[in-house]
Amino acid sequence: MKEITQVVKAYEDAINQNRIVGSICDVCHETYVPPRPICINCGSSKIDITTVEGEGKVVTWTVIHIAPPTHIDKVPYILAIVELTNGQKLTGILSLAEGQAPEFDMEVVAGFEEAEEGAKRLRWIPKS
Ligand SMILES: [Zn+2]
Numbered sequence: 001m002k003e004i005t006q007v008v009k010a011y012e013d014a015i016n017q018n019r020i021v022g023s024i025c026d027v028c029h030e031t032y033v034p035p036r037p038i039c040i041n042c043g044s045s046k047i048d049i050t051t052v053e054g055e056g057k058v059v060t061w062t063v064i065h066i067a068p069p070t071h072i073d074k075v076p077y078i079l080a081i082v083e084l085t086n087g088q089k090l091t092g093i094l095s096l097a098e099g100q101a102p103e104f105d106m107e108v109v110a111g112f113e114e115a116e117e118g119a120k121r122l123r124w125i126p127k128s
Contacts, residue, residue, distance in 0.1 A: 001045040007035040010049045016120045018112045020054045022088060023047040033088035054110030055127070056084040061094060061102045070116070078102055080124050092122040100126070 002010075007023060011034045014021040023035035026046035030039055033052055038045050061080040064071070071077065080094040080102065094102055095111060111123040 002037045002047060004037050007037050007047075007049070011035055012119070014049075014051070015112060015122055018120070019051050020084075020090070020110055020122070021049050022052045022086075024050045031086055031088065033084060033086070033090050052088070053085045056082040056090075056108060058094065058102060058104060058106040058108060058124070059083050059089060060104070080108075082108055082124050090122075092124050095123045095125050097126075 011021055020033065021035055022031045022033035024031045024047065025039035025042060025044055026048060027044040028039060028042040030041040031050065031052065032040065035047070035049055037047065039047060059081045061078050063076050064079050065076050067075045078094040078096065079091060081089050081091050083089050094108070096102065107127040108124040109127055111125040112120040113123045115121040
């Protein structure tokens with residue numbers, strides 16, 4: 001059985017390697033992104049970490065004006081919920097060009113921005 005700290009580390013390590021991972025259940029083969037230590041579908045704790053396709057469509061978004069200390073220099077920024085091609089939903093900052101507006105069903109791909117202390121962060125970038 002994997003602990004929550006192990007699946008969080010697997011997710012963060014993958015982001016630092018420019019990819020997104022989820023968990024896949026050994027029993028019912030359900031996939032979750034981000035990865036979970038226990039399958040919500042069948043309750044099994046027998047899960048593996050798997051790489052998923054880093055693209056999808058914008059489901060909805062909100063504009064953040066009051067940010068946590070780590071993001072104060074970025075306000076205002078757009079936090080979007082993206083439905084991946086596998087149907088899972090993953091939240092991340094939407095990086096738009098100057099003057100570009102978010103749209104429902106906007107096709108996006110995962111980008112990986114260098115952040116503090118060499119760690120990378122997921123950014124959703126419109127497909128061009
Ligand atoms: Zn399962």
